[in-house]
Amino acid sequence: MKQPLNIFWFRRDLRLDDNVGFYEALKSDQHVLPIFIFDSEILEKLPEDDTRVTFIYNTLQKMRSTLQDEHDSSIAMYHGKPLEIYKQLVNEYDIKEVYTNHDYEPYAKERDEEIKEFLKKQGIEFKTFKDQVIFEKDDIVKSDGTPYKVYTPYMKLWKATFKDHDFKIYYTNDYLDNLVKNSRLPNLSLADIGFKKSHQEIKDYTVTPTLIQDYEKTRNFPAKDSTSRLGPHLRFGTASVRKMVKKAIAEENEIFWQELIWREFFMQILWHFPHTAKDSFKPKYDRIEWRNNEEEFKLWCDGQTGYPLVDAGMRQLNKTGFMHNRVRMLVGSFLCKHLLIDWRWGEAYFAEKLHDYDMSSNVGNWQWVAGSGVDASPYFRIFNPTTQIEKFDKDRKYIKKYVPEFDTDNYVEQMVDHKEARERCLKVYKEAVS
Structure with missing residues (x-):
């Protein structure tokens, strides 16, 4: 039986x-x-x-x-x-x-x-x-039942709703004796599923009171490496989102809390608009005449663009499976705006390399830098990859860590002139979306 x-x-x-x-x-x-x-x-x-x-x-x-x-x-x-x-x-x-x-x-x-x-x-x-979320699907919508497409009003209603939310932690310890009594259930090795051990590792996350309290002061500076590394742990569920929100509230840190809300914003966008996984949220952006130069894409992937902050980010990603969030915005903008390469190419590369890859956030952020998504950066906002260094890595510590040949004769020349690339981008985008 x-x-x-x-x-x-x-x-x-x-x-x-x-x-x-x-x-x-x-x-x-x-x-x-x-x-x-x-x-x-x-x-x-x-x-x-x-x-x-x-x-x-x-x-x-x-x-x-x-x-x-x-x-x-x-x-x-x-x-x-x-x-x-x-x-x-x-x-x-x-x-x-x-x-x-x-x-x-x-x-x-x-x-x-x-x-x-x-x-x-x-x-x-x-x-x-x-x-895996506090609120999902239709939990946070406009008064007419339609989904929010802009983050700020979504975030405000999220917080207001949370105040009246029946928030609890689901402790399982009292019920674990209800498991099937069999300690020899089927097991597998990595080889059984066609894999071998990776040479990279996913670091433990750090969500200390100090990190949360200092989050706003330190989060934009990649050399400090003061991010929580929470991404993969929320992605695979090794960390509980409820416990993380509880910590953010305990430390009264709005910025850390709002980063968790961004994650849920992009999740509900993908839920309501599943076509955005492959197509632009704003359809006219699919009319852009991308250059899609494969040689230039490879230089970007390898961190050989001649723009040191872009190259440091891509080399960090290739070496560690992680890239600082501030730098992600820059390398994404550089690919779409300076090189006129389709955001989907970048999204696919990040999907392959990022330890914390999550489709909703990855697609949402790539469409943000391309200008094609919800609540997107306007297409005429084009990050200057040189002045960004002065803002976020002025001592070049992050750059020197990942681009040791920077400032020597061995460093590659800039693959494109910023001013010319900016003008080309504005022309191509304007033709497509106007």
């Missing part, structure tokens, strides 16, 4: 505590089998030493060890297409309900709908919960 149970499906919520779907599953009237699926649809597009895959794998192994040592349970690991894995699970177990947390990206929405329909035919309910 097959074992009756409920399933909790871990995805981008890789933590045992303050995990809404996991909490609700554990409180259900069946023992819970936790699972993770290495989705072959996603993995086949990634390089074999992808740092994010190593990070996910190592995090899951730590979670498995905790459950094995303390609760005589584990997490069952699978590799393949999620629908095929669920067909296998239905044959192995008497599944009553499947619990998981919402995922908002276009592929995830399609995948979940497919799983939901399959399970429904088996008489199994598919229950999903809000976990």
Whole structure:
């Protein structure tokens, strides 16, 4: 006789505590089998030493060890297409309900709908919960029910709504004994899923009271390296957004709090306007005659543009999988405005390299610098990559760290003249959007 149970499906919520779907599953009237699926649809597009895959794998192994040592349970690991894995699970177990947390990206929405329909035919309910955000979908909309397209009014209503919000942390410790008692659930190695250990690593995040209090003073200066490194941990759920908001409120730091709100703003934009993953939010911007010079794109990717702050940012990204946020805006603007290369090329490169890649924020920010998105930088705002140095790295500490040949005869010449590139950009953009 097959074992009756409920399933909790871990995805981008890789933590045992303050995990809404996991909490609700554990409180259900069946023992819970936790699972993770290495989705072959996603993995086949990634390089074999992808740092994010190593990070996910190592995090899951730590979670498995905790459950094995303390609760005589584990997490069952699978590799393949999620629908095929669920067909296998239905044959192995008497599944009553499947619990998981919402995922908002276009592929995830399609995948979940497919799983939901399959399970429904088996008489199994598919229950999903809000976990990776405070507010989602239609939680923060205008009075007429339409979504906000500008950040500031969205942020103000977000904060006003939060004051009346039933805010709580979902502690799971009291319910972990409701897990299936089996510490030898299926496991996988990195090689089993076609990967090898990455030479890069995702650093732990730092959200100390001092960092939050000093955030506004230090966040724009890449040499200080005083950002929280929270991005990948929110992306993969190793950090709880509720606990992070609680910290921001405790330190009364509006700027840190508002960065968390930006993340949710872009998420709801992608939810309401899924076409923006590939097309400009403002359709007339898809009329831009991009130059799309492949040789120039490669120089940008390699950090060989001759503009030291741009090159430092790209080399930091290639070497570490991270780039300081202030520098991200500059390198994005340089690609779209100085080189007239389609923002989608840059977005795809960041998607491959960034440890904290999140489709909604990446697309939102790339469309911002290109001028094509919601609440975008106007197309005639073109960062000067030289004067930006004086503002944000005047001692050249960040530049010297990543471009050691800077200020020597070995440094490459500027690939384009700023003034000429600016005039060319304004002409091309004006022709497309006016």
